[in-house]
Amino acid sequence: MTELALDIRGIAKSYDGHVAVRELSLAVPRGMVYGLLGPNGAGKTTTIRMILDIIAPDQGSIRLFGRSHKEGGVLDRLGYLPEERGLYKKMSVRDVLRFLAELKGVKRRVADPRIDQWLDRLSLRTPEKDWSTAKIDELSRGMQQKVQFISTLLHEPELVILDEPFSGLDPINAQALKDTVVDLKRAGKTVIFSTHLMDNAERLCDSVCIIARGEKVLDGSVAAVKAENAGRTVVLALDGSAGDALAPVFRDKSLVDRVDDQSRFFEIELAAGADAQHLLKRIVDTGVRVQRFERVQPSLHQIFLQRVGATGVEEGMTGHG
Amino acid sequence: MGKLWVVIKREYLERVRSKWFIVVTLLGPVFFGAIMILPGYLSIRGMREARVSNVRIVDATGAGLGARIAEKLVPASLQATDGGNRAQVDIVPMSELPALEETLVAAVMARDLVGYLIVDTATMASGRARYAGRNAGSVGEVEAVESAVRAALLSSRIESAGIDATTAESLTQLRVRLQSERITDTGKGGSGLAGAIFGFAIAFLLYISIILYGQAILRGVMEEKTTRVAEVVMSSVSPDILLAGKVIGVGAVGLTQQLTWVASGVLFWTQRARIFSLLGFPSMPAISFPTIEPMVLVALLLFFILGYTFYASLFAAVGAMVGSQEEAQQAAQPVIMLLVFSIIFVQPVMTNPTGRLAEVMSWLPFSSPIIMPMRMTATQVSGLEISAVLLGLVLACFVSVWVSARIYRVGLLMYGKRPSIRELAKWVSRA
Missing domain, CATH: 3.30.70.100 (Alpha-Beta Plaits)
Incomplete structure (x- = not known):
């Protein structure tokens, strides 16, 4: 058993001459909360999509838990919350959750009690109102976010990838998310999240990697990064x-x-x-x-500004995610 | 394989449970029942209404024409049951006509009578007669009266030419009925007309279901793209499996619907005698159903599956390209044009199923799923030719699925403006 949850070596991806990611290598040990930081368009979403085998890298290798991410069943150990969220609007909450769990190989009879637990925990099922039979488009935006969040964790993934998880969250859901990240870490799971909000990253992450223009600028534990730049x-x-x-x-x-x-x-x-x-x-x-x-000691925010610079942000904005 | 099944299950159950599906599926049998029973019902009703006791015949000919008409007016099929309940015939001199007609008009207005017919010496001389009644607007009923007058007049004339009554009767009873039968290599194959109607029904059913379920695929793909649920799903399954699951799931919905329809149609057909007798109709004229060999049935099913796959994958590609309903309508047009192009040739092919046009249209991959089944049922097509066309269709399916899967893979995660043809080509080549 390898210590690394994620091991990326020299991946690159370009679209029509525009380089989204170039020669990126990352190593994320198990049980760690890892921040993928960068301005909009730095290549974070592209990197995450390559990890999940949604798009194929032009070169390089991606290994999860010591195995190729293309190997059968490996991706079932991942939970993914994409930046652009969405669910089938006409399906009931329970059906959507069952479907997404079954896609990860969780049988219905296993999924159902877990769904109940999560619905109770996030107050989607209270003595007054049970939302599990409601259709997704009958839910408020905040409730939809909760359902999406449940779907990410329902199959009890060992590695959870959250792409810009805080964007669009109300303060209550944001707090619930932070709590859950802490819980996941306690349970020995690995969490990778991308963000451009340095405050959140500084408080939650053990290690970070800052990328800009598709390249790694720096990485390491938050303490080490700060010390280096202190x-x-x-x-x-x-x-x-x-x-x-x-x-x-x-x-x-x-x-x-x-x-x-x-x-x-x-x-x-x-x-x-x-x-x-x-x-x-x-x-x-x-x-x-x-x-x-x-x-x-500089804040991550300052390190970010110092190392990436205003120009990196500006250039990155025009590119793909 | 497990994941493919999960996707198929969702696509199938979500659609089969929808109100729209249940309504349309149940409307099918209702429709079949209606087209089977209504004509019979209407003709019986027509016969009953034309029941002669409700029509008065005023005979001013002085030659007994009224009685003859009354006899002809009762259809042979009803004569036995109605016990010769014929129209009442009033024999009057010409001078009393106006007065009598006034009372008859009043009777019709009071709904005691459906109508009345006046025949006089002019009828004997030139065939001119008058009919007035509530049903004067009904072409069929007026025609029935007219033909009764014609037949009566004819028999009367033949008799006056010196031929005896029974001979005259048999002479006027003449009716021509052409029964056409199709002959194939394996012998007689049922009625030619029924074959053509069956072929047309098959072509139309295929067209309707391909366009209906192809569009369902398009909407499904577009929903996944616009709600961004595609990204979550694609983190669990490959886009190829997602596409395959969608096409198979929706196709299974289509098959379910059609099997329901076909089963109900067959049920109605085999039970028609019982249904008719339950409703009190006399037995319907026998129509010999075209005999369909099992191999033809297999071929029909293959044409449906392949034709559906060909178009469904194209519709899926369109769905992955667009970001809104309006864009979808535009982008789907080329695909729909292919289908419409096939269906406008249904009429000419049906009139001449052995012609060159029919042959060519049944070979082209995009029109063969619609035209070939029709040609096959309307006329004899060699097994070799059918196999060759099916093989061509399989190849076309491979190409369309391959191209569509590539467009689908890239398009599902592309937002923003619709791609140009050149960009599409790039998607296909680099995916």
């Missing part, structure tokens, strides 16, 4: 406005790489080899009143 971020807060006094300091490329200027509050990225002490001196010399000057 020490170069400085937070500066002023007493009163600085006016243009600091502009010459920030323009010095030997000292400052990038500044997030919020008028009285600054997140400063030190240039490689620059000394924070030196920067502080320069700032004080301009005559501004410093309230706070602190070297901090």
Whole structure:
């Protein structure tokens, strides 16, 4: 038994000359919550679709639990929540869930009690109202999301892939989703989710991979990623406005790489080899009143911006998912 | 294989359970019953209404023509049961006609009479007679009266020419009935007309079911695409299995419906004597049903399955290409044109099933599922030719399924504008 739930080596995919994914390799150990981060159009959905054998990569190999993902029964151990959600509108809730479970090889008599459990747990079946016989299009959007979510987990998959799971969720469903991800991790399952919301990723993930323009920018455990990128971020807060006094300091490329200027509050990225002490001196010399000057660990959000950059986001937006 | 079964089961059960399916399937037998019983019922009703006791014949000829007409007016089939209950004949002189007619008009208005017929010397001379009544608008009934007058007049004239009454009677009783029978290599094969009607019915049934269930496939694929459920399903099964399951499942729905229809039709047909006697109809004229050899039945079934597969896969490709109902209507047009092109040749092929047009249309893969079964039942087609056409159709099915599966694979996950022909070609080549 291999330790890796997912092992991707050198996959690539292009559409009509547009490269969606190039030479991407990923390794996700079992029992881990893994974040696939990137701007819209970075190639996250394409990567996920290749893992699920919905589309074929032009090159490279994909292995799940140490076996080829094309091997019979391997994909049945996966649960998938696509970014674009949808169910058969005219089918009843129970029939849809049964159908999707049967497609994963779960017999009806096994599926039925699980369906009941989930419906109870997500309040789709209460003493007042039982939604299991209702047709999908009679359900509210939030309830449809719950049903879709149940369908992802009904066959008790070992690896759960969630594509932009938080998009379009109301706060209550978003919380339910976070709780479930934590539960899944406790139960020893592997969860991979893609998102462009760094806050969620930072709180939920053990490891992350940031991709942009179809390429891996960095990967590793959240702690390691932060440590690697640590020490170069400085937070500066002023007493009163600085006016243009600091502009010459920030323009010095030997000292400052990038500044997030919020008028009285600054997140400063030190240039490689620059000394924070030196920067502080320069700032004080301009005559501004410093309230706070602190070297901090960067947030994933900052690491993301720093490594991918605004241009990556812009370019990525025009491409395929 | 298990997953294919799951997909087939869903496609089948979801459709068979729908109200639309149940209504249409049950309407079939009702329709069969109606076309079987209604003509009989109507003709009986017609006969009863024309019952002569309700028609008065006013005879001013002075030559007994009225009595003859009354005799002719009662159809032979009713004479026995009705015990010679004939129309009342009033023999009056010409001068009393206007007064009598007034009372008759009143009687008809009061619904004591259906109508009255006036024959006079002019009738004897030139065949001119008058009929008035509530049923004067009914072509059939007026024609019945007219032919009774004609027959009476004829027998009267023959008699006055010096031929005795019984000879005259037999002379006027002449009726021509042409019974046509089809002869094939294996001998007599039932009535030619019945064969043609059967062939036409088969062609039409195939056309209707292919277009109906082909469109059902199109809608099904489009639903999966537009609701985005396709992506979830495709994370569990390959698009090929999904497509196959859909085509088989919907095809099974079509077969279920048609078997119900055929079974009810056969039931009505075999039980028609009992049904008619239950309803109090006299026995219907015997129509010999065309004898169908088992091999022909197998061929018919194959034509349905292959024709359906050919068109269903094309409709599936169309469904995967489009994103809305309006687009679907446009994009499906070429496929529907192929079907319509086949059905407009049904009429000419039926009138001349051995002609060159019939042959060519029954060879082309897109029209053979409709034209060949009709040709086969209307005339004799060699087993070799049928096998060759079936083989061609199988090949055409392979091509259409192969191309459609590729379009389906790519199209199901493509949103946005409808692909051009060139883009479609790319989808097919790279999938």
